[in-house]
Amino acid sequence: MPELPEVEHVRLSLEPMLVEARVTHVRLRRRDFVRQRGRVSPDDLLHGAVIDRLLRHGKDLAIVARDGRTVGVHLGMSGWLSWQPLSAGERTRERDPHVHCVWVIDGPRGRGVLRFRDPRRFGGLWTFGSPEAWAQEKLAGRGPDALAVTPRQLAGALDRSRRPIKAALLDQAVLAGVGNIYADEALFHAGVHPGMSAHRFAKDAELIRRFCTGLRAILRRAIKSGGSTVRTYRGVRGEEGMFAVRHLVYGRAGRPCVRCGSLLRSMQLAQRTTVFCPQCQARSRRANRQADSAG
DNA sequence: ACCCGCACCTGTAAGC
């Protein structure tokens, strides 16, 4: 579910509630949801800590305490972090079997419950002694964040790769934060066929620059809209992200292209459903220019 | 070294 815009929206939404707040209770309901060998203590999950900041790189999130304790959060496909205000003296009882970890938090904006719900359990929690350890261990092998990547970095990561560009974009070692939705949207924006080889894409400096600019714009707009709710994604208050109504290709196979009217096509690429416009994203750029000049 | 294909899970919707 959540790609960079969804994760960033969650981070921004939680920040005012969590920063400067103290964790007063922690309840881990599924031990194996914390990817750590041996015993997990409440202290590992920030019990008693004062939260200092929330970090994000790609789709990875980290909750960092003042004393350095850090919890890495990954939402996987179906993960949801929710915030519910709690009145004084009120207690919570979990009945939802998919809520795997619960934190009660006392902060400048009042008391509340932070819950991590994840039915498919592809997500998880990781514990570290410092934010540096998080960056070193959890982010090892991750590429640059998709909001900050430079055309140069992207070209460098792609120029010896023979994979289809779509497959490379989904690879978090190349670029951190892009998943199936935003890969399709960004390729459409740049007019690139998803099956184009990565090294050919990397050779075209002008194309890469255009792609990076478009990608950043799409991600920024998506963050502002609260992300994309396609099925299950929700913001921290349970609200839907409104960016899906602005998807131009993702989820629109068989419908007309907003630019040229051709019917959007669907194919399997890197085991993922891929939607593109056969006209605006033609395989050869010559065909592409012809399509442009034809209007 | 690179890249593919699959496994990891559950929920939902469509098809029969």
Added chain:
DNA sequence: TGCTTACAGGTGCGGG
């Protein structure tokens, strides 16, 4: 209605 199947936003691994 009920059963079966396909599919879903992600990642990490084995092995070709």
